[in-house]
Amino acid sequence: TQLLEQSPQFLSIQEGENLTVYCNSSSVFSSLQWYRQEPGEGPVLLVTVVTGGEVKKLKRLTFQFGDARKDSSLHITAAQTGDTGLYLCAGLKTGANNLFFGTGTRLTVIP
Amino acid sequence: SAVISQKPSRDICQRGTSLTIQCQVDSQVTMMFWYRQQPGQSLTLIATANQGSEATYESGFVIDKFPISRPNLTFSTLTVSNMSPEDSSIYLCSVEDRWYPRSDTEAFFGQGTRLTVV
Numbered sequence: 001t002q003l004l005e006q007s008p009q010f011l012s013i014q015e016g017e018n019l020t021v022y023c024n025s026s027s028v029f030s031s032l033q034w035y036r037q038e039p040g041e042g043p044v045l046l047v048t049v050v051t052g053g054e055v056k057k058l059k060r061l062t063f064q065f066g067d068a069r070k071d072s073s074l075h076i077t078a079a080q081t082g083d084t085g086l087y088l089c090a091g092l093k094t095g096a097n098n099l100f101f102g103t104g105t106r107l108t109v110i111p
Numbered sequence: 112s113a114v115i116s117q118k119p120s121r122d123i124c125q126r127g128t129s130l131t132i133q134c135q136v137d138s139q140v141t142m143m144f145w146y147r148q149q150p151g152q153s154l155t156l157i158a159t160a161n162q163g164s165e166a167t168y169e170s171g172f173v174i175d176k177f178p179i180s181r182p183n184l185t186f187s188t189l190t191v192s193n194m195s196p197e198d199s200s201i202y203l204c205s206v207e208d209r210w211y212p213r214s215d216t217e218a219f220f221g222q223g224t225r226l227t228v229v
Binding site: 002031033035040041042043044045048050086088090092097098099101102103104106 | 216221
């Protein structure tokens with residue numbers, strides 16, 4: 001079983017619509033990251049959240065870290081075709097050597 | 112930040128053969144990570160490679176199947192041995208930057224090696 005569960009697994013929406021992707025766990029993380037991956041490339045970091053309850057905004061993307069540091073969400077406003085990709089959350093546990101990656105959400109934005 | 116060069120980018124191999132994937136980083140790093148990814152799915156950690164010591168493998172992965180070399184602080188190789196069609200996947204190497212004490216971290220990835228075993 002994966003430590004971080006993402007939902008939905010697949011999402012197909014029209015350009016201009018809003019969407020939210022969730023990343024949930026029963027474990028506490030010292031920080032959580034969101035990555036986007038496009039075909040033929042490795043994942044690229046979008047944001048890191050560290051403090052429980054923290055909200056970060058990057059243009060049309062809003063990221064939130066849960067108060068208990070067990071979950072996170074990614075909200076995209078007015079999706080564009082360029083947002084298409086695989087979105088991965090990843091958590092860092094205190095004392096761990098590696099990141100734990102979520103199950104992934106494949107987003108397709110239709111023009 | 113880190114720039115990672117990984118090669119080959121793709122290969123088609125016969126079953127029973129072995130393929131060695133190379134990963135070169137533009138800076139010195141203590142740990143390098145090897146992942147496997149089915150297209151469109153999440154990453155599964157294979158092993159962590161430390162310079163000067165044996166790699167640490169995750170559950171379900173063994174050294175005989177996935178031997179790893181780490182000869183210096185900027186280079187690592189992963190070999191997929193005695194391949195079968197079930198080994199067809201994307202293999203990625205990765206390094207991480209960490210900033211203490213905030214626990215900020217950023218993972219950097221190579222572009223991946225798409226392996227098809229026939």
